[in-house]
Amino acid sequence: MKTAIVATGSELIRxxxxxxxxxxxxxxxxxxxxxxxxxxxxxxxxxTIKESILRAAKIADLIFITGGLGPTKDDQTKNAFAEALDLELEYSTKIEKNLTKIFKSSNLNQNNLSQAYIPQGAKVINNNFGTAPALKLKNKNNCFYLLPGVPSELKYLFREKIISDLKSLSQNKFLVKELNFIGIGEANLAAKVENLALNPALEISYQAGQAEVKLRIKVNSASQKSFKQKNEIVNKARNKLKKEFSCFIYGEDNESLEAKIKKILIKKKLKVATAESFTGGLLAKRLTKLPGSSEYFLGSIVAYNQEIKEKLLKLKQSFLKKYGVVSQECVEAMAVSAANIFSSDLALASSGAAGPAAHADQKAGIMFISIFYQGQSKTFKIEKNYGRAANTFYASQIALFELYKLIAQKRNDLNA
Amino acid sequence: MKTAIVATGSELIRxxxxxxxxxxxxxxxxxxxxxxxxxxxxxxxxxTIKESILRAAKIADLIFITGGLGPTKDDQTKNAFAEALDLELEYSTKIEKNLTKIFKSSNLNQNNLSQAYIPQGAKVINNNFGTAPALKLKNKNNCFYLLPGVPSELKYLFREKIISDLKSLSQNKFLVKELNFIGIGEANLAAKVENLALNPALEISYQAGQAEVKLRIKVNSASQKSFKQKNEIVNKARNKLKKEFSCFIYGEDNESLEAKIKKILIKKKLKVATAESFTGGLLAKRLTKLPGSSEYFLGSIVAYNQEIKEKLLKLKQSFLKKYGVVSQECVEAMAVSAANIFSSDLALASSGAAGPAAHADQKAGIMFISIFYQGQSKTFKIEKNYGRAANTFYASQIALFELYKLIAQKRNDLNA
Known part of the structure; x- marks a missing residue:
């Protein structure tokens, strides 16, 4: 069953x-x-309201119209609605009675009483939180709901007085599953998913986020399958995708990477520290995003030039000269240093050329991330050039995602 | 001039x-x-996209279409647009070149290259933050802008590449002036501005941002005054507001706080470092936001617990015990320590209870910021409780804004 929404209000279009x-x-x-x-x-x-209502009625069975039910002159929704459907307005004593109750007698004026006029045939749905009631009206093949624009009133009316109506109308409750990807682009992911030849009844869509991609799975709405069958199809696809792309998926639905990491760090009682160059504190910032982060985060040294790397991270000048500050060797040494200085179980380090200019003989977008854990280093070279802010954030996604994968492993075997 | 917006995306209507x-x-x-x-x-x-575009074209001169410019099959905006306007799609080597730069050759696949097809006659507007460029196309009486759906990319493109175009089209040319405020709320500011009794031809509006408020000044569009007169009225009001609120204004129009600070630090050849507790690296992150930040930013120590404050910032246990880690004394000592450790001209420190829980006997939202400069400390106690992320960001705004005011002073007199 098809629905459409008409939201009215000059404050919205402006x-x-x-x-x-x-x-x-x-x-x-x-x-x-x-x-x-x-x-x-x-x-x-x-x-404009009338036009929008007529258009909505053409494309949908159920139409929800919000706003413009108040008592002032700019509240034109009921007039527009009545004209669109060629209905008269009639006086509702039920509404008048309710208004009298709300205002006592003293403050009730003509503006308020205008709210008692409703399109003929409309059913009044009482609003316990405001003066504008909701209205429901069936007309030929359409059913219309008129709802007040104040969000709290609308939510209350929908949840308490309308949703039970709708449940009986809806035929096919469908399932939507979301998988969250890092380290693979939308285009590349879509191409790979196509090759999997998933059930043709499925509808797969993609949404690009900040250095991540959300993949949505649902059964095509035209499908005649039962709820149980749809459920099975969606779950089968989800499992297949999770297996196929395990190295790119960090979570499902609304899970955040920071929350996934927090959970494991606390469970395994691991403490983490960072040594940062081009990320400039972003790794630390993200690891302290959630309440309770002091349980697993110790601190960070942001060493933004070579001298500070020597002084605070105890890296030797000759070593830095030999390999360069933007190198696998340097970033690994930074992570090891951080683990020593902070006495942490895990350390994360970054060194790179965030851009737009080249840095330390490396061109913009060449970035290294290293994770030191259980005596071993895992290091990643990243090459992306979307611009300074995007490069830095992308590298932080890779850093946290790789950290997550490492600590999420069941066995303590880095070489597995 | 009339505008309309078409937003595409199944995730939006669902x-x-x-x-x-x-x-x-x-x-x-x-x-x-x-x-x-x-x-x-x-x-x-x-x-459905085609229908929406045609409808928008009927009612408006300028049409903005967002979303669906990505590389996957569900990205249908360009196809719909071309069909709606009866245009062919043609291959843009400019876009191909840009995609090749982003992806290097290795990961560029057919899906990505599909992004290089654009409606004939469209002008490509390069997107430095993503793979989908924006497009502009004039057709008969309409002008269309196609913009990517990722909000950060859309905002960037609109602000940096489109707004200047629009300013020349709008009748209200150049007459909007903006002032950017930190440390005063929208309602409070509005009440104070009302008391100034500015020229009644002015329209003052406010836009709350992330821990800042933008005040916009323009002459009422109904005003019959000449361009020169309007300009004078706006400038007079701007000067009055700048004088009246000098301690809350950091800049005008699109100036950023980070850019203002960068300019002065470079000019005065000052080096800065941070010692951070509850801000968790955010001060460092913001000071390294702009290219060239290594010219003035040395580094940061994020000390997220007492032990690390003792070990890395060399604060004595007895001292921390006496005053507590969330105290004026502690945050001042942290800043002094950072200036010593990094040999910086300026040091910024933070210590507080970001929330939601209390911390070190201080309730959530009690936060201290200290700036050490020329042998003196300036310290600020902040009490706000908007939630963890907002508290932290608000404190970073105060920290950077106070730093800005301090270094912007002409005379080196902290007591002036």
């Missing part, structure tokens, strides 16, 4: 206010198994 | 992701003097 109602409705409708088609955001004028 | 791009665009277009008409949010299918 960008003064973020329209969070539509996303709330869309997410809930999706979870209930509806297929939401469009979100139309328009201003307060009757004509 | 409510998995909040569409923040449209609001960003709408807000900026409004501020530039355009009249935004509608925001159409549609899925990834070619037909």
């Amino acid at each position: 960008g003064f206010v973020q329209d969070i109602n539509s996303r709330f409705l869309a997410r809930n409708l999706t979870e209930l198994g509806f297929e939401n088609q469009n979100i139309f955001i328009c201003g307060d004028q009757k004509e | 409510g998995f992701v909040q569409d923040i791009n449209s609001r960003f665009l709408a807000r900026n277009l409004t501020e530039l003097g355009f009249e935004n008409q509608n925001i159409f949010i549609c899925g990834d299918q070619k037909e």
Whole structure:
């Protein structure tokens, strides 16, 4: 069953206010198994609201219209709706009674009473948190819900008074599974996934994030399969993808990399420190992002030039001269040094040319990351040149992801 | 001049992701003097994108289309756009060249190269933060901008590469002035500005950012005054505000705090280091944000527990026990220590309870920042409790802003 959302309000199209109602409705409708088609955001004028409603009615069975139900002159949604569907407005004594209760008698004015006019045939859904009730109206092949624009009222009305209605309408609750990837680009991942020849009933989509990709799996909505069958298809695909791309997946759904790392560090009672050059404190910042990070994070030395690397990280001048500060040798020595200085179980180090200029004879985008753990170094050379900020963040993703993979291993065998 | 926005992405109409791009665009277009008409949010299918584009073209002069420019099969925006306007797609060697630069040769596959096809006549706007460039195309009475859906890329492209174009189209030319505030809230600032009784022809608006507020000054669009008169009114107000709020303003228009600091540090040949506790590397990260930061930034010691403060920052156990690690005394000693260890002209230190839990007998949101410069300490106690991430960022704003004010002083007199 198809749905559409019309959000009204000049503050929305002018960008003064973020329209969070539509996303709330869309997410809930999706979870209930509806297929939401469009979100139309328009201003307060009757004509633009009318146009949006008519368009929504063409493409969807169920239409949710939000905002413009208040008592002032710029609240035109009911007028626009009545005109669009060629309905009269009629006076609702039920609403009047409710308004009288809210305002006592003293403050009730003509503006307030205008809220008692509703399109004929509309069912009033009482709003315990505001003066504007929600309305429901069936018309030919469409069913319309008119909801107030105040997010807290809308959420309350939807959850308490509408969702049970919708559950009985929805035929196919569908499952969506998400997998979160690091270290593989959207295009490359999509090409590899295509080669897996997954069940053709599946719909796979990709969303690029900040140096990561989210892959979504769901069964095509046209599919006639049962809920149980769909569930099986999605889970089978998820398992196949997890197995195939284990070295690129850090989590599912809304899991964050920092949270995954935190969990293991605490469980295994591991302490971590960093020695940073081009990441300039970003590794430390990300490792201290979550509350309770002092349980596993000890500290960092950001050594932004050679002299400081010598002085604080105790690297020898001759060594740095021989290999250069942007080298596998240097970054490994930095990690070992950090582990010694902080007496940590794990140390993470970075050295590279973040850009835009070359640095220490390495061109922009050449970056090294090293992890020292259980007496061994794992080192990664990264070559990306998206610009300074993006390069640095990308390297921090690789660093934390590789750290995660290392500590998530069941056996303590780095060579496995 | 009328504008419309088409946001594409099945993740948006399904409510998995909040569409923040449209609001960003709408807000900026409004501020530039355009009249935004509608925001159409549609899925990834070619037909629905095409329909939305055609509808937008009917109601607006300028149309912004976001998302669906990536390399995978669900990226259909360019195809839909070409069909809607009856254009052919042609291969852009400019884009191919750029992709080759990003991917080196090894990882470049057919999916990536699909990004090189663009509607004929489109102008390529290079994207330094991702693989999908923006496109601009004039067609009959409309002008279209196609922008990538990743918010950071969209914002970057809009601010750096498109806004100057738009300023010349907008009737409200050049008359918007912005002042950037730190350390004063939006409501408080607005109340104080009202008391100044500025010229009634002015329209003052506020935009809350991340621990800062942008104040915008423009002449009401209904005003019949000449360009010169408007310019004078705006400049007079700007000067009055700058004088009145000098201790809260760090810059104008698109100036960043980091860039302001960089300029002075380089000019005065000053070197800076940090000693960080609850900021966990954020001060270092922000001081290394810009290219060339090695000219003035030496390094940082992130000391996330008492033992590390003793060992690396050479603070005495008895001292820390006496005053506590979250105290004015401790943070001052940390800054002095950092200046000694790094032999820097300036040192910045942080110690506090970022939250959500209390720390070292101080409740969440009690934070100290100290700056050591020319033999003297300037220390700030901050009490805010917006949540861990916001607290930390807010403290870093205060730290960098106070550092800026200190080094921007003409005379070397801290007591002035």
